[in-house]
Amino acid sequence: MTTLRLLFLFTFLATITLAVPFPVRKSNISKRSFKVPRNLNTANPRGLNGPDAMRKIFRKYGWVHGGFIAINKDEEGSFLRPKVTAAKETNDTGTVAALPEDNASQFLSPVEIGGQMFNLDFDSGSSDLWVFSTDLPEKAIASHAAFDASKSTTFKKLEGAQFQISYGDGSGAAGTVGTDAVTIGGVTVQNQAIELANAVSRSFVEDTNTDGLVGLAFSNLNTVNDGTQKTPQKTFFDNVMNDLDLPVFTADLDPDGTGVYEFGKIDASKFQGEMAWIPVNASSGFWQIDSAKFSVGNETFTNRAASKAIADTGTSLLLVDQAVAETYYQQVQGAQLDAQVGGFVYPCDAQLPDMAVAIGDSYMARIPGNQITFATVDEANTTCFGGVQGNMGSGMQIYGDVLFKAQFVAFNGGNQSLGFGEKPPR
Numbered sequence: 001m002t003t004l005r006l007l008f009l010f011t012f013l014a015t016i017t018l019a020v021p022f023p024v025r026k027s028n029i030s031k032r033s034f035k036v037p038r039n040l041n042t043a044n045p046r047g048l049n050g051p052d053a054m055r056k057i058f059r060k061y062g063w064v065h066g067g068f069i070a071i072n073k074d075e076e077g078s079f080l081r082p083k084v085t086a087a088k089e090t091n092d093t094g095t096v097a098a099l100p101e102d103n104a105s106q107f108l109s110p111v112e113i114g115g116q117m118f119n120l121d122f123d124s125g126s127s128d129l130w131v132f133s134t135d136l137p138e139k140a141i142a143s144h145a146a147f148d149a150s151k152s153t154t155f156k157k158l159e160g161a162q163f164q165i166s167y168g169d170g171s172g173a174a175g176t177v178g179t180d181a182v183t184i185g186g187v188t189v190q191n192q193a194i195e196l197a198n199a200v201s202r203s204f205v206e207d208t209n210t211d212g213l214v215g216l217a218f219s220n221l222n223t224v225n226d227g228t229q230k231t232p233q234k235t236f237f238d239n240v241m242n243d244l245d246l247p248v249f250t251a252d253l254d255p256d257g258t259g260v261y262e263f264g265k266i267d268a269s270k271f272q273g274e275m276a277w278i279p280v281n282a283s284s285g286f287w288q289i290d291s292a293k294f295s296v297g298n299e300t301f302t303n304r305a306a307s308k309a310i311a312d313t314g315t316s317l318l319l320v321d322q323a324v325a326e327t328y329y330q331q332v333q334g335a336q337l338d339a340q341v342g343g344f345v346y347p348c349d350a351q352l353p354d355m356a357v358a359i360g361d362s363y364m365a366r367i368p369g370n371q372i373t374f375a376t377v378d379e380a381n382t383t384c385f386g387g388v389q390g391n392m393g394s395g396m397q398i399y400g401d402v403l404f405k406a407q408f409v410a411f412n413g414g415n416q417s418l419g420f421g422e423k424p425p426r
């Protein structure tokens with residue numbers, strides 16, 4: 001009797017479920033909010049120097065950093081997408097070759113995939129979750145953690161799928177695609193798309209602590225394809241978003257760039273006053289906003305030919321339109337654009353005014369003057385490299401860590417907006 005009734009009930013429910021795609025979404029993640037530390041990459045103890053930081057940005061977005069000028073749009077007249085073309089090495093002609101290069105990711109967070117641990121770089125400026133894998137030559141793996149699909153009981157290959165994320169100078173990664181259980185901050189997403197590198201550029205090989213990236217931009221930027229067309233896979237954030245208390249992740253960075261990413265919650269004790277919310281334009285796949293005003297000290301300016309701006313946790317600097325950077329450094333005694341170094345430098349004892357950049361129409365994100373310096377340029381520490389730099393006409397403003405150290409930022413995937421709160425003065 002009981003069994004029959006249960007059976008009936010079960011059948012009845014099954015019928016409903018089949019008949020109407022009823023949205024009974026049962027959450028299967030273990031927590032509705034969680035934190036992930038962002039640690040200093042110990043294999044990169046000296047950190048990035050200024051020119052390296054500039055070079056990394058130009059690489060990442062495929063811009064040509066020809067000595068000092070140059071920069072051109074790609075074929076489609078847009079910088080917006082990592083290329084998904086066949087492997088084709090772009091000739092890297094012009095970088096400032098005399099300077100030592102340091103390609104290491106500065107900050108890493110722990111991630112578990114199919115029971116194996118990795119140190120990955122969380123990047124709100126891209127959308128691929130890729131890792132070193134045992135498909136790579138042993139020499140390339142060296143001391144990296146490499147994902148071994150044969151040792152994971154939960155791994156499934158996505159037949160025919162491949163990925164290739166490549167930057168302007170040919171650096172990047174490529175390989176095959178599968179799904180597996182991915183755990184970040186104690187929360188597991190089953191069947192998360194993971195990309196297994198079977199080729200990585202030398203810069204990734206040399207960065208011995210970074211085992212890959214976790215892309216946190218919108219899923220349409222994902223580079224997975226079936227050989228003929230794009231078949232973008234969902235990011236980790238896209239997969240957990242609806243199971244969180246709030247569909248957000250936040251970046252809370254300390255002055256040294258370490259800090260915490262928190263998913264599902266906005267910790268109001270980390271910033272002053274109310275959070276300002278600004279809608280993003282997600283059509284490019286980036287966390288993109290308008291930013292057509294800026295201020296230097298107490299004076300506000302209009303940036304007439306303003307490029308779009310994106311919020312990018314994978315970039316160190318605040319890269320603004322060239323005219324904005326020029327206006328800023330006009331207010332800094334002794335500042336100059338140094339072609340040799342590759343950016344604006346100034347005497348380390350200069351007084352730096354505060355800088356603010358518009359986030360949408362309604363919010364000015366302020367960076368105190370004493371948080372602008374990025375690094376020293378010389379051994380004696382007399383010349384400093386600014387954390388605010390010009391984009392040399394590349395057509396995009398990229399707001400990286402320099403901004404996140406001064407502002408607590410929430411990335412809201414639910415209503416596609418960015419929340420900004422000013423961090424307490426230090």
Ligand SMILES: *[C@@H]1O[C@H](CO)[C@@H](O)[C@H](O)[C@H]1NC(C)=O
Nearest residue numbers: 089090091092093094169170
């Ligand atoms: C890159 O271009 C330069 C100048 O055109 C050329 O001399 C060099 O051989 C090229 N390098 C590669 C790897 O194609």
Ligand SMILES: *[C@@H]1O[C@H](CO)[C@@H](O)[C@H](O)[C@H]1NC(C)=O
Nearest residue numbers: 101102103104202203206207
């Ligand atoms: C950075 O990458 C370039 C090109 O791949 C390489 O020549 C250089 O040695 C690397 N620098 C470091 C510090 O890994």
Ligand SMILES: *[C@@H]1O[C@H](CO)[C@@H](O)[C@H](O)[C@H]1NC(C)=O
Nearest residue numbers: 028029188189190191239240
């Ligand atoms: C929840 O479980 C279902 C079925 O096992 C799976 O398809 C889905 O990806 C899981 N969702 C998350 C967020 O892990």
Ligand SMILES: *[C@@H]1O[C@H](CO)[C@@H](O)[C@H](O)[C@H]1NC(C)=O
Nearest residue numbers: 246277278279412415416417
């Ligand atoms: C987005 O969501 C946040 C948090 O729930 C809310 O405060 C904000 O007003 C929303 N913003 C927009 C642009 O809809």
Ligand SMILES: *[C@@H]1O[C@H](CO)[C@@H](O)[C@H](O)[C@H]1NC(C)=O
Nearest residue numbers: 080280281282283284288308
């Ligand atoms: C959003 O961005 C795209 C690409 O950058 C642009 O074409 C479009 O006009 C933008 N939409 C709005 C509403 O600004």
Ligand SMILES: *[C@@H]1O[C@H](CO)[C@@H](O)[C@H](O)[C@H]1NC(C)=O
Nearest residue numbers: 296297298299331352353354
């Ligand atoms: C900015 O304005 C405040 C208040 O009006 C004033 O105290 C401060 O000196 C001004 N700062 C600069 C750099 O002009």
Ligand SMILES: *[C@@H]1O[C@H](CO)[C@@H](O)[C@H](O)[C@H]1NC(C)=O
Nearest residue numbers: 375376377378379380381382
């Ligand atoms: C320059 O700064 C670095 C890092 O703070 C420090 O280790 C070094 O001793 C300084 N050099 C001089 C000459 O002050």
